[in-house]
Amino acid sequence: xxxEKEILVALAGNPNSGKTTIFNNLTGARxxxxxxxxxxVEKKEGTLRWGDYLLRVVDLPGTYxxxxxxxxxxxARNFVVEERPDVxxxxxxxxxLERNLYLALQFMELEARLVIALNMMDVAESRGFRIDVKGxxxxxxxxxxxxxxxxxxxxxxxxxxxxxxxxKDEKIGVQIxxxxxxxxxxxxxxxxxxxxxxxxxxxxxxxxxxxxxGDQEVRKLFEGGEG
Amino acid sequence: xxxxxxxxAERSRRHLGSIFGDDPEVAIADRRYGFISGVCKKxxxxxxxxxxxxxxxxxxxxxxxxxxxxxFLFLMWLMFKFTFALSEPPMGWVEEGIGxxxxxxxxxxxxxxxxxxxxxxxxxxxxxSVLVFVPLIFILFFCIAILEDSGYMARAAFVMDRFxxxxxxxGRSFIPMLLGFGCNIPGIMACRTIEQERDRLxxxxxxxxxxxxxxxxxxxxxxxxxxxQRGSTMLFLLYLIGIGVxxxxxKVLRNTVLKGPPTPFVMELPPYxxxxxxxxxxxxxxxxxxxxxxAGTVIFGVCxxxxxxxxxxxxxxxxxDYEGLIQEAQKSFQLEVAAIAEALKVPPQQLExxxxxxxxxAVQREFEAMVEGLEEGPExxxxxxxxxxxxxxxxxxxxxxxxxxxxYMEAKTERDKRIEELEREQAAEKxxxxxxxxxxxxxxxxxxxxxxxxxxxxxLVGGILAKEAVVGVLGTLxxxxxxxxxxxxxxxxxxxxxxxxxxxxxxxxxxLMVFTLLYVPCVASVAVxxxxxxxxxxxxxxxxxxxxxxWIAAFIVYQGGRVLGT
Numbered sequence: 133x134x135x136e137k138e139i140l141v142a143l144a145g146n147p148n149s150g151k152t153t154i155f156n157n158l159t160g161a162r163x164x165x166x167x168x169x170x171x172x173v174e175k176k177e178g179t180l181r182w183g184d185y186l187l188r189v190v191d192l193p194g195t196y197x198x199x200x201x202x203x204x205x206x207x208a209r210n211f212v213v214e215e216r217p218d219v220x221x222x223x224x225x226x227x228x229l230e231r232n233l234y235l236a237l238q239f240m241e242l243e244a245r246l247v248i249a250l251n252m253m254d255v256a257e258s259r260g261f262r263i264d265v266k267g268x269x270x271x272x273x274x275x276x277x278x279x280x281x282x283x284x285x286x287x288x289x290x291x292x293x294x295x296x297x298x299x300k301d302e303k304i305g306v307q308i309x310x311x312x313x314x315x316x317x318x319x320x321x322x323x324x325x326x327x328x329x330x331x332x333x334x335x336x337x338x339x340x341x342x343x344x345x346g347d348q349e350v351r352k353l354f355e356g357g358e359g
Numbered sequence: 360x361x362x363x364x365x366x367x368a369e370r371s372r373r374h375l376g377s378i379f380g381d382d383p384e385v386a387i388a389d390r391r392y393g394f395i396s397g398v399c400k401k402x403x404x405x406x407x408x409x410x411x412x413x414x415x416x417x418x419x420x421x422x423x424x425x426x427x428x429x430x431f432l433f434l435m436w437l438m439f440k441f442t443f444a445l446s447e448p449p450m451g452w453v454e455e456g457i458g459x460x461x462x463x464x465x466x467x468x469x470x471x472x473x474x475x476x477x478x479x480x481x482x483x484x485x486x487x488s489v490l491v492f493v494p495l496i497f498i499l500f501f502c503i504a505i506l507e508d509s510g511y512m513a514r515a516a517f518v519m520d521r522f523x524x525x526x527x528x529x530g531r532s533f534i535p536m537l538l539g540f541g542c543n544i545p546g547i548m549a550c551r552t553i554e555q556e557r558d559r560l561x562x563x564x565x566x567x568x569x570x571x572x573x574x575x576x577x578x579x580x581x582x583x584x585x586x587x588q589r590g591s592t593m594l595f596l597l598y599l600i601g602i603g604v605x606x607x608x609x610k611v612l613r614n615t616v617l618k619g620p621p622t623p624f625v626m627e628l629p630p631y632x633x634x635x636x637x638x639x640x641x642x643x644x645x646x647x648x649x650x651x652x653x654a655g656t657v658i659f660g661v662c663x664x665x666x667x668x669x670x671x672x673x674x675x676x677x678x679x680d681y682e683g684l685i686q687e688a689q690k691s692f693q694l695e696v697a698a699i700a701e702a703l704k705v706p707p708q709q710l711e712x713x714x715x716x717x718x719x720x721a722v723q724r725e726f727e728a729m730v731e732g733l734e735e736g737p738e739x740x741x742x743x744x745x746x747x748x749x750x751x752x753x754x755x756x757x758x759x760x761x762x763x764x765x766x767y768m769e770a771k772t773e774r775d776k777r778i779e780e781l782e783r784e785q786a787a788e789k790x791x792x793x794x795x796x797x798x799x800x801x802x803x804x805x806x807x808x809x810x811x812x813x814x815x816x817x818x819l820v821g822g823i824l825a826k827e828a829v830v831g832v833l834g835t836l837x838x839x840x841x842x843x844x845x846x847x848x849x850x851x852x853x854x855x856x857x858x859x860x861x862x863x864x865x866x867x868x869x870x871l872m873v874f875t876l877l878y879v880p881c882v883a884s885v886a887v888x889x890x891x892x893x894x895x896x897x898x899x900x901x902x903x904x905x906x907x908x909x910w911i912a913a914f915i916v917y918q919g920g921r922v923l924g925t
């Protein structure tokens with residue numbers, strides 16, 4: 133019998149971006165609701181079979197950012213950092229592109245394997261927005277799939293994009309240049325981090341960036357324990 | 360270890376905080392929003408009813424299809440104007456200061472010795488050629504920091520992106536190219552903002568074609584001599600040739616050694632801000648110091664090497680016995696002095712203390728002290744008038760001595776002129792017989808098809824040091840000294856080939872200007888290319904290919920011009 137390949141998919145996005153609808157579209161009735169470990173935030177999981185693949189989809193809390201300022205943000209971030217899902221799908225509200233891309237950028241900083249679902253394309257178009265999807269893909273370096281979750285448009289393309297990203301190994305997503313000064317400091321700290329074996333499960337550039345931002349959660353990694 | 364990382368991060372945070380005057384978290388978020396804003400400008404068409412922020416309003420103007428480029432060009436023109444106007448006086452001070460110090464130190468060392476030449480020409484000369492750039496670089500970096508911190512530079516790159524993309528470069532390549540007009544060094548250093556390796560290399564490699572300000576003295580000399588009527592047109596033409604060649608070579612490099620399409624990139628459009636003085640000064644300081652530390656050492660080393668090439672062999676056998684001739688001039692002056700002393704009935708060594716004669720000498724000495732270091736002008740004229748008046752009154756008291764004094768002055772002037780001439784001739788011949796001279800002769804067959812003789816060859820070798828050195832070396836070779844521009848023009852116009860035809864024609868001058876514009880990046884640029892690419896491969900490549908391009912271009916100019924009969 134052929135082996136089924138399991139793909140762990142994390143579903144992320146701003147609140148009201150249509151994340152739940154997409155989750156329901158993908159997993160249908162095969163859902164299971166629990167709690168995130170240690171907190172009373174609801175954790176939804178579901179599965180989807182597609183050819184030889186079994187997609188295990190985890191619905192992350194809706195957030196605007198991953199800065200660890202709120203418990204939702206921390207849950208979303210820790211899941212991506214600790215569980216390293218095969219694919220992170222970021223549901224982006226096409227009618228509010230600028231604000232929504234901020235979260236996508238942070239997933240890219242985390243070196244998550246990202247697929248962007250450009251949702252609510254119908255709303256965006258009716259409001260007069262025109263989005264160059266190919267251009268967006270080119271500039272971000274990750275697949276972008278236009279969807280209208282409420283009408284189940286683009287779901288098949290989304291699944292195909294997820295499988296395509298999961299079956300490739302190469303790095304995707306562009307790296308933002310933070311400008312000469314910040315980059316110089318980043319490099320310095322990154323080099324130190326690379327020499328520390330206990331940190332090698334984290335992307336070093338991301339750790340360095342978070343240290344520069346003064347992120348309290350990341351600081352804890354460095355304050356406690358040996359060394 | 361982890362603690363150390365944390366401490367290092369804290370240091371970085373404080374450092375960044377002092378630059379941005381804000382929490383680094385804010386600066387980093389700004390960059391993210393800038394990136395997103397850039398992406399959205401490219402891929403998103405908005406309905407017209409969207410609310411408009413201040414940044415959007417300004418952007419609507421500076422990113423305007425028709426107005427964007429003129430606004431940008433105007434701001435750049437302003438920046439250059441400001442930079443050059445402001446840096447000219449301090450550059451003069453640095454030059455004079457170093458020269459003065461070199462003179463003082465040189466006087467402490469044995470006259471005419473190798474060690475004196477090493478210290479004065481080698482060490483201080485080398486130091487001068489590094490430090491003279493410092494005011495220019497700091498002021499330019501200051502202006503750039505203001506434009507950058509305000510958020511405008513990102514817009515400038517955005518405006519030029521489409522054009523740059525067409526020629527195989529990056530929108531970000533534009534600023535480095537532009538800076539190249541001032542000086543290639545900050546231009547090459549500015550390439551750091553280009554992330555993609557290939558794009559960065561192309562921009563670095565074509566940057567030396569941007570006609571930097573050091574090439575201006577060469578143009579000014581030759582245009583003054585050969586194109587006095589069409590000065591600004593010629594100058595503009597040369598700049599255009601530089602730009603054209605840069606575009607062409609970018610295309611060529613992109614299709615050969617650095618193959619591949621330019622990577623699509625997003626321009627960050629951060630919100631506009633009022634730059635803080637502190638941030639701007641820190642920016643300027645860090646980059647300026649970087650230039651001094653990284654390029655300075657290499658420039659200095661190569662200056663010493665060029666000193667060696669131009670000064671050795673130390674005392675080559677010369678065609679004339681210069682020392683003897685100088686002594687002869689001294690001797691004939693002594694004879695005149697003896698004759699004057701005899702007329703006054705004193706021994707020659709007491710002439711200067713002779714009651715009447717010393718009064719004339721005192722006036723002369725005071726006059727010389729008055730005009731020392733002055734240029735022609737009302738002050739000098741006043742000094743002349745004063746001298747005439749004093750001499751006239753002395754003449755009344757000593758009518759017999761006056762003609763003797765005139766005779767004395769005439770002999771003295773004669774002697775000084777003769778010695779100066781001999782020293783210049785000697786310097787020219789020494790240079791001619793130095794290793795640099797030998798090199799010039801060796802390359803004469805290579806540069807002859809471009810219309811150049813060996814003297815031009817040597818000056819081009821000198822120009823590797825810094826392009827303006829072409830003028831200095833020509834000055835030494837044509838035995839007019841380095842400072843005098845007008846007599847050098849005259850000599851250039853008079854120089855002839857062995858067959859009697861003129862060396863310098865307008866066509867040769869143009870060919871030489873084109874060659875100077877395009878050939879070998881100066882030592883400092885090569886040093887910076889080495890530092891920025893971290894290998895000798897690219898600077899060597901840059902030296903070779905630019906020289907090849909220059910040769911071809913000058914060949915086309917000279918031979919083409921001859922065929923067309925101009």
